[in-house]
Amino acid sequence: MSTIDTCTAVIALTERDLETYVTHGSAHYWPTDAEPPPHRDLLTFDELRREGLRTMADSTVDPTYFFHDRPDLMDRRPLAPALRTLVRFAAVTDELARLRGQFASYAGRFGAEAAARASRRLLAEFEGSAGGEPTPLWKLAALIRPLSLAANPGPGTDSGLALDLPARLLDQEFGQGGVARFEDVDFPAALTHEPTRRFLRETGLPEDAFLFHLDTDAPLPTLAEHYADQWPTESGPAELPSCAEELIRLGQLDEGNSLVLDGATGAVLNWSEPEATPYPLNTDLSTLACTLWLLHRDENTDAGLAQELTTDTYDQLAATMIHVLSTADRTATTPETDRPDWTDLFQEEAGERH
Numbered sequence: 001m002s003t004i005d006t007c008t009a010v011i012a013l014t015e016r017d018l019e020t021y022v023t024h025g026s027a028h029y030w031p032t033d034a035e036p037p038p039h040r041d042l043l044t045f046d047e048l049r050r051e052g053l054r055t056m057a058d059s060t061v062d063p064t065y066f067f068h069d070r071p072d073l074m075d076r077r078p079l080a081p082a083l084r085t086l087v088r089f090a091a092v093t094d095e096l097a098r099l100r101g102q103f104a105s106y107a108g109r110f111g112a113e114a115a116a117r118a119s120r121r122l123l124a125e126f127e128g129s130a131g132g133e134p135t136p137l138w139k140l141a142a143l144i145r146p147l148s149l150a151a152n153p154g155p156g157t158d159s160g161l162a163l164d165l166p167a168r169l170l171d172q173e174f175g176q177g178g179v180a181r182f183e184d185v186d187f188p189a190a191l192t193h194e195p196t197r198r199f200l201r202e203t204g205l206p207e208d209a210f211l212f213h214l215d216t217d218a219p220l221p222t223l224a225e226h227y228a229d230q231w232p233t234e235s236g237p238a239e240l241p242s243c244a245e246e247l248i249r250l251g252q253l254d255e256g257n258s259l260v261l262d263g264a265t266g267a268v269l270n271w272s273e274p275e276a277t278p279y280p281l282n283t284d285l286s287t288l289a290c291t292l293w294l295l296h297r298d299e300n301t302d303a304g305l306a307q308e309l310t311t312d313t314y315d316q317l318a319a320t321m322i323h324v325l326s327t328a329d330r331t332a333t334t335p336e337t338d339r340p341d342w343t344d345l346f347q348e349e350a351g352e353r354h
Contacts (some may be wrong), residue, residue: 118146160195161286190263287329
């Protein structure tokens with residue numbers, strides 16, 4: 001019977017537990033006193049804690065389904081060449097997430113270069129431990145996990161917003177001609193939040209990003225002005241929010257959805273035409289810009305690994321991106337209601353692309 005030391009988080013398996021399932025020598029003895037990977041979304045041993053060792057046949061409802069009806073499930077590259085290596089991979093990824101161990105020096109550092117350096121370091125760790133090219137799961141972890149270092153989350157940001165973005169971060173990603181900046185004359189009177197006004201003047205927003213298209217043809221309108229312009233002589237298809245005069249429309253999120261700003265607080269909201277009430281999408285423009293940057297990096301990663309991405313590995317890519325998005329802005333992935341957030345939008349688009 002397996003035992004768990006709750007003080008040291010070690011799963012100890014008895015010889016009787018191992019005899020039935022594990023015959024490989026080093027794997028047979030090492031797990032008896034090994035500490036499992038920390039509890040993270042990338043990899044967890046929670047089922048081992050609850051159930052002990054089981055075969056894949058035992059863990060499925062119908063063993064014949066796994067082995068006979070789905071032979072493709074057996075055609076998989078190993079996650080790691082050995083159990084010890086697997087635990088090492090999970091541990092070093094956790095060091096990056098916590099900025100501890102070999103990644104402790106990255107605490108307080110941010111920017112695209114810091115993210116790139118951390119990515120190269122993590123990938124080198126995987127390659128060295130695996131003795132060659134790691135599997136797509138670990139490649140994705142090395143390429144995407146360090147992206148959370150791109151922006152400074154404070155506390156006490158210079159911008160007055162949730163994040164300080166490095167200068168020219170968006171220009172480098174979307175091209176200088178692909179980022180729009182605004183002047184005071186472009187702002188409606190309802191936009192009184194000064195950090196938001198400064199962000200739009202100095203940093204700007206990408207004109208064409210993942211699922212988002214910025215309105216650049218005219219000064220930024222309030223939602224009421226935009227609605228009146230779209231349906232000047234007839235009633236539109238939706239009921240406007242009661243605060244439509246205080247909301248500034250930035251652009252279209254996807255069909256039927258407007259991305260709007262609360263002019264007094266700088267909060268970023270989504271307004272769907274069939275609904276009267278907008279709901280939170282991002283904390284502010286800094287986290288919106290960071291989200292769009294992250295999703296653009298994801299598209300590049302997707303293209304770079306296109307030949308290796310199967311349905312399963314793309315699911316891993318989506319899960320990794322959602323984790324990084326939640327690090328940048330919890331509002332983006334934890335809605336206050338059951339309405340869609342960036343997680344849902346990302347997964348819906350991912351399903352269409354794959």
